[in-house]
Amino acid sequence: MPTCLVLGAGGYIGVHLTAALASAGHRVRALGRSLEAGPDVIRADVLDETALRDAMAGVDVVYHLVHSMTGADFAATDQKIAVAVAAAAAEAGVRQVVYLGGPRPTDGPMSAHLASRAQVGDVFLAARTPALVLQASMIIGAGSASFELLAKAARGGPVLPNPSYMSNRSRPIAIRDVLHYLVEAAEREPVNSVADIAGPDTVTYLDLVQRCARIAGLPKRLAVPVALPPAVVAAVTPEPLVRSLVESLQHDLVPAEVLPPPPGGATSVDRALREALGVPTPEGPPIDSPDLLRDHKTTRVRATRDRLWQVITDIGGSSGWHTVPGAWSLRGALDHLVGGVGLHRGRPTHLNSGDTVDSWSVVERSDATTELVLRTDMRLPGRAWLSLRATDSDRPGESGLEQTTWFEPYGLAGKLYWYAQKPAHDVVFGFMGSGIARTAESGTG
Incomplete structure (x- = not known):
């Protein structure tokens, strides 16, 4: 089994991936600024050259899940980090880098958030170590920033502001399916390529909010058209990550081709939302009940x-x-x-x-x-x-x-x-x- 290093292991995806890799039998090493140091756990900044070099020693597969998202120059910071990781991976003889990025829309200039993700992917693709760049739009899972933004909109009240960009489409993917593709990458031959991953359902952002409300047991929201460009919403949003996600709503994020679904089929939007909301799968009729x-x-x-x-x-x-x-x-x-x-x-x-x-x-x-x-x-x-x-x-x-x-x-x-x-x-x-x-x-x- 390969030895895997997860960079950004303290983040949402990183925490889940570290557990999934260990469950699959891989030896896992984790690096992150918010981690508690311990065996195979390194508490350090990814730009710490010594810590990064030591973390990569003897590693077969490196997962890059680091996104700075704060400060006006976050794109430059992310690029600097990617260059450092690519150089360290080449020096350590890593056989595969796996980067989880975002989609590359073609319906207009990319938002700063998506442009930075694409730039990081290009850094790895041009490096000496083969890189698999996986591209996903919205990831649905409890704790995911994009899902929490969605759930907040669904629970915001009976009236839902409906700007024109809410009709843009996406193919959200469940966290369980994302983890399948990431773990699978450690078990395949090294590749240097870009691949889109997505769920089976193409939905508008408005439909996604309505589905979330529906599964949470809430009435259908009354969608009221408003003239509100995403740039305006982003400008008054204090949280950098949320602001970046809102800016990305201006795009249609529907990939033309995606990787084959996991065994048993891809997780539907509804099932992913149900799991993220903690709503149990419905039970069948109590056949033995005398009152039935x-x-x-x-x-x-x-x-x-x-x-x-x-x-x-x-x-x-x-x-x-x-x-x-x-x-x-x-x-x-x-x-x-x-x-x-x-x-x-x-x-x-x-x-x-x-x-x-x-x-x-x-x-x-x-x-x-x-x-x-x-x-x-x-x-x-x-x-x-x-x-x-x-x-x-x-x-x-x-x-x-x-x-x-x-x-x-x-x-x-x-x-x-x-x-x-x-x-x-x-x-x-x-x-x-x-x-x-x-x-x-x-x-x-």
Whole structure:
């Protein structure tokens, strides 16, 4: 196993990476100004020549996670640090430098923050030691500066200022996926190249704030257009790091090509937000509860099971719910009025456990049993779940749709609610079954 040195090990990424490398079986050495000195832990400034030289002795892979971000000349400082690290790595015979930088937008002049990141990457690429420059936009994880800025905006109140730059797009990436790529870099042959890493979902900054609010259990924010360039916001922002992040919002940060996803697939925006917010993955219905109410419907579908399953897993968002037009929108509006999440129109590209789709959370998605289980997040006098399952049929080219709803009532009020809404429930879910079947049979959607 290679010996790894993490520079900037006291920062957000550095702390997580040091633990991830050790967990993967690598010997890890850490250097940072805020660290407590100890075995394989060096408390020093990266510009301390002696400390840097000693830290690199016998090291195979160096991770550069240092970003000064303070002072008017932070870009010059970052470049000076990169030059010193590159020289020390070459002298020590390091086989690979790994640098985590930011994207390089092409839609206009780069912000000072992103330009500095690109400049540091270029220093390493031009040096004698092979360098892998990984480029990521927003990293979602508890404690990440960009995530904390996002969460603050989501929790800021029912009204959300919506400058034009909020329509710019990004492909945020979960901290767990960033760590996968960083750890993987220690186990591969040395390369000298630039590679973008990103999550699976392309979202606008406005959508990102709305999703964060949604997963936190907050109503959809009322977006009010305002003429507020990011440079103006940055000018009145005291924190240098936050100011730099705000300046970067002026860009579309959607890479054309990214590295292949981690094993098991990339982490969706919704799941990353859920983990960062500390919101637990939703639980399924308590099947053994004597109070649990159940309704079951079956629909014959003149399409294959695979085709039906595709329609089921595409449900929600722009695809809709294949039911009475306006039914879910009306229900969502009523929920919003009583302080619930309402009908958030959105879903990740690929549904997995922990994701959200409109006013539902995904409890389970099983491709083996072709079953999707959802839990509603609307305010009810109880808890409700919906299962959509594609089944085989004895008839060639056909399949069956099984719809099951469960409701765990909260006392008498919950039971009265269940029976009062049962007629409307039968109509809405009956139309849903027929609509899903028609979409599968038509080959559209």
